[in-house]
Amino acid sequence: MSTAPQIRRAAPAIRYQVGDYVLYRDPDRYWAGLADHTQPYRVDFVGTPVGRAPFYGLVPLTAGGRRMSTEHSDYMRLLPAADAMADIDLAPLNDPDPAGMTPAAVAWSRQHTAQLPAGGSAVRPELPGPR
The missing domain is CATH 2.30.30 (SH3 type barrels.)
Incomplete structure (x- = not known):
């Protein structure tokens, strides 16, 4: 019994935009x-x-x-931006050990923690879910 050869499809034509x-x-x-x-x-x-x-x-x-x-x-x-941001989007921001997070996730967490109001919670904010 023979099988038909697999045909590779070309990527769809994309019109790129300035800034891509x-x-x-x-x-x-x-x-x-x-x-x-x-x-x-x-x-x-x-x-x-x-x-x-x-x-x-x-x-x-x-x-x-x-x-x-x-x-x-x-x-x-x-x-895609989603690929570039995956390490932050998937980082365990509630991990008590910063070594468990990627440098990008640590930077994001520090930036957002620094923006807490005086007397605000010390809990690290969670990232929004994937879109």
């Missing part, structure tokens, strides 16, 4: 087998020429990265 954080994979470097082919960027420009695919201006988030523009949105992936 993305991973961009340089297809020339990737297919040539060169290092440093995938880097994080912030979209700072979106061009929409008539009758053509949009192109994007990208600003590197890493030191030494180069500013660039590309029409290769197939080689871009959105970096």
Whole structure:
């Protein structure tokens, strides 16, 4: 009994917006087998020429990265805020030992505890649930 081969579906086309954080994979470097082919960027420009695919201006988030523009949105992936904030959203803020929390969760907790009114509760505030 044979099984049909699995067909890989391409990621859906996404129109990125100014301010989005993305991973961009340089297809020339990737297919040539060169290092440093995938880097994080912030979209700072979106061009929409008539009758053509949009192109994007990208600003590197890493030191030494180069500013660039590309029409290769197939080689871009959105970096969701939920992924960046997961360590804080899932942190056990009621843990009596701060070593059990990530540095980001400790910073969030300290910031919000410092905002308590005089004579306010010393209980750490809970984060809102995932959306």
